[in-house]
Amino acid sequence: MHEETELLQQAKSGSHAAFRVLYDGHVVSLFRFLKQFSSDRDEVQDWVQRAFIKAYEKLESFDGRSRFSSWLFRIGINEMKMDRRREMTIPMVSSENDEEAVMQSTDDFHWKEVMGTWLYELETIKRMVFMLYEVEGYSHAEIAAMLNIGESTSRSILSRTKRWLRDKWHTEETSI
Amino acid sequence: MIDPKDMYHDDDQPTRAERKMMWRNIEKGIAPARAPIFFIHDLRSFAYGLAAAFVIYFAAFGAWQAVKQQMESDLPAEIKVDIAYRSAIDALEGVIPVTQPNQQNTPQGTGILTARQEQLQLLDTAIANLRKETGANDVSPIFRARLRQLYTLKLQVLQQMIEHGEIEL
Known part of the structure; x- marks a missing residue:
């Protein structure tokens, strides 16, 4: 973390070498995440490139209060959103009581490999929240900032997605 | 939390070639580095340009003198x-640019x-x-004789003025 702060300082001073180290450290995670939303590798490469170029140009505005990776993901997702505006609609959110009920009902959620393919049946925003939280390990606050939604919306979307996956799993299992 | 290995396939990762290519494009897209070496290069080419300008100027001047x-x-x-x-005549007039009469x-x-x-x-x-009518490079004897006569007359007038003290040396 200290090393990353040092690299960011150097990159802010115009060091391409320092920015290259940051690129090497984050390009794989950003690429593989964005790859889940396009089968076209060229398109993904374009989003990644644009994200890093914008990150470099806006480095001065990065105050270090959030993680560099979450800031970079936010830029990357915004680049994707520019091309996929229609797919990024946010679903209606339930009330807090409903959300609590949903969360309780997904406590017994367990990930199964087959669920990876089922995720593609979901809306982009739901898939994003699920992957950012469950796979990439970002907090709801970070996800809310990345996707420009409320924290409670992020929680609710995650709970609903987990419940949907769990229910689908039970349905599949009983049908066999 | 789900292990990324269980979620992502090998195909989802960027290849080494892709990573290199993306970095090349990113490097092209970001502003040029503010390394001091670029300034040194600029300064050096400026000095070379200045030196070349001097050399060209003196060479041209030398060539022009030689041709002349x-x-x-x-x-x-x-x-x-x-x-x-x-x-x-020019030299004489240059020494006494203004005629100053003693008997004024x-x-x-x-x-x-x-x-x-x-x-x-x-x-x-x-x-x-006479020059206008005939041209500067006219070598005909009549023209030359007439021109010599006029020059002699002018020199004589100047000589008389000096001798009679009409010009203060």
């Missing part, structure tokens, strides 16, 4: 004599000075007209 000398040495003897007359206090002295100045003016006009 060559052209002058190729001139016919008549034109060289003409140039010598002109140089002599007397009406007679003022009259003589005015007459001399008119003579000189007439001679200058006659020389100029």
Whole structure:
């Protein structure tokens, strides 16, 4: 973390070498995440490139209060959103009581490999929240900032997605 | 939390070639580095340019002088004599640029000075007209004789003015 702060300082001073180290450290995670939303590798490469170029140009505005990776993901997702505006609609959110009920009902959620393919049946925003939280390990606050939604919306979307996956799993299992 | 290995396939990762290519494009897209080496390069090329400009200037000047000398040495003897007359008159007029009469206090002295100045003016006009009519490189004997006559007259007038104290040296 200290090393990353040092690299960011150097990159802010115009060091391409320092920015290259940051690129090497984050390009794989950003690429593989964005790859889940396009089968076209060229398109993904374009989003990644644009994200890093914008990150470099806006480095001065990065105050270090959030993680560099979450800031970079936010830029990357915004680049994707520019091309996929229609797919990024946010679903209606339930009330807090409903959300609590949903969360309780997904406590017994367990990930199964087959669920990876089922995720593609979901809306982009739901898939994003699920992957950012469950796979990439970002907090709801970070996800809310990345996707420009409320924290409670992020929680609710995650709970609903987990419940949907769990229910689908039970349905599949009983049908066999 | 789900292990990324269980979620992502090998195909989802960027290949080494893709990573290199993306970095090349990113490098092209970001502003040039502010490394001091670029400034040194700029300064060096500026110095080279300045030195080259001096060399070109002096070479051109030297070439021009050489051509001029060559052209002058190729001139016919008549034109060289003409140039010598002109140089002599110019040198004399350069030494005494302003004619200052000693006898300006007397009406007679003022009259003589005015007459001399008119003579000189007439001679200058006659020389100029002759040059205009015939061209500077005319080597015909008539033209040369007439020109020599005018120069001699002008020199005589200047000589008389010096001898009679009409010009203060």
